[in-house]
Amino acid sequence: MILDGKVPSGRIEEKWDRHRFEMKLVSPANKLKYKIIVVGTGLAGASASASLAELGYNVEVFTFHDSPRRAHSIAAQGGINAAKNYPNDGDSIWRLFYDTVKGGDFRAREANVYRLAQVSNSIIDQCVAQGVPFAREYSGYLSNRSFGGAQLSRTFYARSQTGQQLLLGAYSSMMRQVGLKKIKLHTRKEMLDLVVIDGIARGIVTRDLLSGKIESHWGDAVVLATGGYSNVFFLSTNAQVCNVTATYRAYKRGAFFANPCFTQIHPTCIPQSGEHQSKLTLMSESLRNDGRVWVPINPGDKRRPNDIPENERDYFLERMYPGYGNLAPRDIASRAAKRVCDEGRGVGLTGNAVYLDFADAIKRLGREVIEERYGNLFEMYERITGENPYETPMMIYPAPHYTMGGLWVDYNLMSNLPGLFVIGEANFSDHGANRLGASALMQGLADGYFILPYTIGHFFATTKLDKVNTDKVEFKKAEEEVTSRIKKLMSINGKKTPTQFHRELGKVMWDYCGMSRNEQGLKKALEIVPQIREEFWSNLTIVGEEGDLNIVLEKALRVADFLEFAELILWDALERDESCGGHFREEHQYPDGEAKRNDEKFAHVAAWEFTGDGNKPIRHIEPLVFEYVPLTVRSYK
Amino acid sequence: MKVTLHIWRQKNAKAKGRFETYHLDDVIEDMSFLEMLDVLNERLILEGKEPVAFEHDCREGICGACSLTINGIPHGHEPATTTCQLHMRKFKDGDEIWIEPFRARAFPIIKDLVVDRSAFDRIIQAGGFISVNAGQAPEANSIIVPKDDAETAMDAAQCIGCGACVAACPNASAMLFVAAKVAHFAYLPQGQPERKRRVLAMVEQMQKEGFGNCTNFYECEAACPKQISVSFIALMNRDYLKATCSGEKHLLQTQQV
Numbered sequence A: 001m002i003l004d005g006k007v008p009s010g011r012i013e014e015k016w017d018r019h020r021f022e023m024k025l026v027s028p029a030n031k032l033k034y035k036i037i038v039v040g041t042g043l044a045g046a047s048a049s050a051s052l053a054e055l056g057y058n059v060e061v062f063t064f065h066d067s068p069r070r071a072h073s074i075a076a077q078g079g080i081n082a083a084k085n086y087p088n089d090g091d092s093i094w095r096l097f098y099d100t101v102k103g104g105d106f107r108a109r110e111a112n113v114y115r116l117a118q119v120s121n122s123i124i125d126q127c128v129a130q131g132v133p134f135a136r137e138y139s140g141y142l143s144n145r146s147f148g149g150a151q152l153s154r155t156f157y158a159r160s161q162t163g164q165q166l167l168l169g170a171y172s173s174m175m176r177q178v179g180l181k182k183i184k185l186h187t188r189k190e191m192l193d194l195v196v197i198d199g200i201a202r203g204i205v206t207r208d209l210l211s212g213k214i215e216s217h218w219g220d221a222v223v224l225a226t227g228g229y230s231n232v233f234f235l236s237t238n239a240q241v242c243n244v245t246a247t248y249r250a251y252k253r254g255a256f257f258a259n260p261c262f263t264q265i266h267p268t269c270i271p272q273s274g275e276h277q278s279k280l281t282l283m284s285e286s287l288r289n290d291g292r293v294w295v296p297i298n299p300g301d302k303r304r305p306n307d308i309p310e311n312e313r314d315y316f317l318e319r320m321y322p323g324y325g326n327l328a329p330r331d332i333a334s335r336a337a338k339r340v341c342d343e344g345r346g347v348g349l350t351g352n353a354v355y356l357d358f359a360d361a362i363k364r365l366g367r368e369v370i371e372e373r374y375g376n377l378f379e380m381y382e383r384i385t386g387e388n389p390y391e392t393p394m395m396i397y398p399a400p401h402y403t404m405g406g407l408w409v410d411y412n413l414m415s416n417l418p419g420l421f422v423i424g425e426a427n428f429s430d431h432g433a434n435r436l437g438a439s440a441l442m443q444g445l446a447d448g449y450f451i452l453p454y455t456i457g458h459f460f461a462t463t464k465l466d467k468v469n470t471d472k473v474e475f476k477k478a479e480e481e482v483t484s485r486i487k488k489l490m491s492i493n494g495k496k497t498p499t500q501f502h503r504e505l506g507k508v509m510w511d512y513c514g515m516s517r518n519e520q521g522l523k524k525a526l527e528i529v530p531q532i533r534e535e536f537w538s539n540l541t542i543v544g545e546e547g548d549l550n551i552v553l554e555k556a557l558r559v560a561d562f563l564e565f566a567e568l569i570l571w572d573a574l575e576r577d578e579s580c581g582g583h584f585r586e587e588h589q590y591p592d593g594e595a596k597r598n599d600e601k602f603a604h605v606a607a608w609e610f611t612g613d614g615n616k617p618i619r620h621i622e623p624l625v626f627e628y629v630p631l632t633v634r635s636y637k
Numbered sequence B: 001m002k003v004t005l006h007i008w009r010q011k012n013a014k015a016k017g018r019f020e021t022y023h024l025d026d027v028i029e030d031m032s033f034l035e036m037l038d039v040l041n042e043r044l045i046l047e048g049k050e051p052v053a054f055e056h057d058c059r060e061g062i063c064g065a066c067s068l069t070i071n072g073i074p075h076g077h078e079p080a081t082t083t084c085q086l087h088m089r090k091f092k093d094g095d096e097i098w099i100e101p102f103r104a105r106a107f108p109i110i111k112d113l114v115v116d117r118s119a120f121d122r123i124i125q126a127g128g129f130i131s132v133n134a135g136q137a138p139e140a141n142s143i144i145v146p147k148d149d150a151e152t153a154m155d156a157a158q159c160i161g162c163g164a165c166v167a168a169c170p171n172a173s174a175m176l177f178v179a180a181k182v183a184h185f186a187y188l189p190q191g192q193p194e195r196k197r198r199v200l201a202m203v204e205q206m207q208k209e210g211f212g213n214c215t216n217f218y219e220c221e222a223a224c225p226k227q228i229s230v231s232f233i234a235l236m237n238r239d240y241l242k243a244t245c246s247g248e249k250h251l252l253q254t255q256q257v
Helices: A012-022 A043-055 A093-103 A110-130 A162-179 A245-252 A285-289 A316-320 A330-345 A359-365 A367-385 A440-462 A473-490 A498-513 A519-539 A551-575 B033-046 B118-127 B147-157 B164-168 B175-186 B195-208 B219-223 B231-245
Strands: A035-039 A058-062 A153-156 A183-186 A189-197 A200-208 A214-218 A221-224 A263-269 A292-296 A354-357 A394-403 A420-422 A604-609 A618-623 B003-009 B018-024 B096-100 B109-111
Touching: A012 A110, A035 A043, A035 A200, A035 A214, A043 A058, A043 A162, A043 A183, A043 A440, A093 A110, A110 A162, A110 A440, A162 A183, A162 A440, A162 B118, A162 B147, A189 A214, A189 A245, A189 A473, A189 A551, A200 A221, A200 A473, A214 A473, A221 A245, A221 A440, A245 A420, A245 A551, A263 A285, A263 A330, A285 A367, A292 A316, A292 A330, A316 A330, A330 A354, A330 A394, A359 A367, A420 A440, A473 A551, A498 A519, A498 A551, A498 B033, A519 A551, A551 A604, A551 A618, B018 B033, B118 B175, B118 B195, B147 B175, B164 B175, B164 B219, B175 B195, B175 B219, B175 B231, B195 B231
Parallel strands: A035 A058, A035 A221, A058 A183, A221 A420, B003 B096
Antiparallel strands: A189 A200, A200 A214, A263 A394, A292 A354, A354 A394, A604 A618, B003 B018
16 A cells, blocks of 8 residues: 655645645534543643643543653653754754654654754744743853754753753643543553444543553543554663563554664663663753764774873764764664764773763863763763763663554544544654754754644544544443453463563564664564564463552563564565664675665555564555655765 | 562552562673663563563653652662663662652552553643633743853753652652752743742642652652752642732633633
8 A cells, every 4th residue: 555644735835834724624612512532641641731722622631641741751861852943053943854754764744843843943932932941141141052963052951961851841731631621631541442332532541550451441532652662672762661561562453563673773882781671761962062073093992081191082072973973863873873983982891881981171171061961961871880980981871762663543642543642652644754952852842743633633523523422332342352362461371570571672673673674684683573472372370469559561562563563674674675874784784884765665664564463564655755855875974 | 790689570450569689690780770670571571471561762861751669769779760771880780679659649559560640640730720812922031031040940841750859858859859840830920920929729629639748858868869959848838828828819710722
């Protein structure tokens, strides 16, 4: 099937304005009659819930955390992009659009990206009005900094806690609506299935994480804002409970999953220290503004970093990418680090690390300035590693961080299943094959504050929705399926924990589908993953009870879905026989090791359709047309 | 290294709790405190016993989910550090470690080390916001904020909502949490129009939730992983007093739709 992204006609600058005019409206009085289910309370979910409630819709919002403020958006450090051009360095909506399309290695939908750049400025306005304490100059005006993949300063930030401050802004707006009774907040409830009635998404099934109760909830539309799936790799920078279940269950109910192999490996994370490790910690990319990345020139050089003289160091990013230097985009910087480590020049105990050195910056700017800019990151590094980065260079290594892939959505952010909207990291739409730094926060809030609130109205105004309630047979059937899945898991009585299976799966995915991939490895992983899954369903152990707070069962349900979903990533990575952005197929590279796209065959979105357990899913495509940013080799030299 | 853990186990809110003792022989210095508990939990599951329920998520010290009172101190003895960022190198071989939930009447125990901190959400719901709808905002640089004020607002806004302040306070007072939000907005021009109403509404809700009052122990500041200053409590008290004297009512919020 050829999918239609429903991009409005006309010049790219006019598309969104024209579309807003052409979309049908729902009158204020009629908005009160609709109920919208929002799953997830990160930047996208919280901003959408607040905005929809402000418009008058009734919203029911679900989070599996104890509080909506715990969502993982809170951990974003670096900043949020906008095309304000406050530093007068030549930025514009057009340039932010161009950078994002190019940064995504020409695998995003142009019209979506342009719209994202257009609304970026309103996001900053909104956040400032909410009281987000962005960094400021002595004049009192807003301050900007530069970020990976950009040659100008367009990033707004609040120390190294930008995600936290933006999320607290959205959360407080959302809580205001909870107080006004326009939002009903459900905490500690995890979505375990999507309910589709007559082809339209009409509700969800949840498990109450305290009582184990399985409940149905109906709505006139369902919005998924459930984040990404980096935890398929087991070790990632995602929070512990991040998982793919909501979007994967929607996929199993008929929503197409787009570009699952587009995963991002972030270059600046703290290297792994041992088997016990539960997660990898990200150090903001902003560190690359002042830190210089290097390894020893000679393989096996075991001297302490400060004992290695200047002429025996290889500042490899500056050498390979003089135009961008240490600010090369994430995928490129990550692969460069892997390459020098593969050459035996990696540092640290495992040899899987490179230095990020601030000695020059401290000499140039003084320790105080560095402390002001990165103080809390340096402290965090010292707490975790026990080393002082003011004196010894940091050690960093790439780690899975963000997933560009997600449920397929059209220009209105609606999936192929009518009534199912997908926003934030959970959808696939704006970042192509690689996301630029400080763009995730921008997209989450753009979707939630300024796009979905308009497009969802158009859906209501143009769709006849029958009255439903949770007594409908589709709800009962979905509840039964969830219950029997849980019963089955509880009754295996095997010998391995969910975490053991998760770790095994993660290792396979990292080894064969991580920073670089090849046909042979992917095929091998496609053999191993079903074996792990089979063992999971015959040798898993769960203790405790179903009807209780049960952390083992929660984890088992998530791992069960990762074990199925992993195969989808592998299929996608295998069939996309080209390199682009974060998807690096070793068979397709230039002599200098850069990713080699195949635009003739793969300038499209791959959207996968579920066809039953055990069957290979069907790969549909949405062709991508680049009218405004000419397809070129993505060079950062 | 070897450690002995005494962990509070409690089946549910109504059940009687007790300490249980566990010995761990293979603790590595580089482990975080929670990774050490992960190791224990994996062992318990394989022995067919229920693992210790505790809350955690980002493990980067920012989501505020992790808690635990470790040897009597919320988040443990390391200053300005959440439990997830506490590492075993800060303990000695052979140490005995006592692990309890955050304790406060307003934080009822759910299971083992998990408590209900939703009272914090209800306090924010009462007034911890600026009432601006999406779309209403003026151009961002039309609101000028002196750098020092923005920095002070940020000092207060850093609160992660973990509740360590409450757990550390002999009165189980939530005043540091509430003051942090009140001060965050009080230092910004955007926060001025609702300043009085906000402090009245938030304080009223805080009292309804059953938190105690502040009697200047300053334990909250000492336990706060973000080192939020008690001076914000003084600001909140001043604002509260002023708002009360001014006769401002915190009218029920309404919205035109």
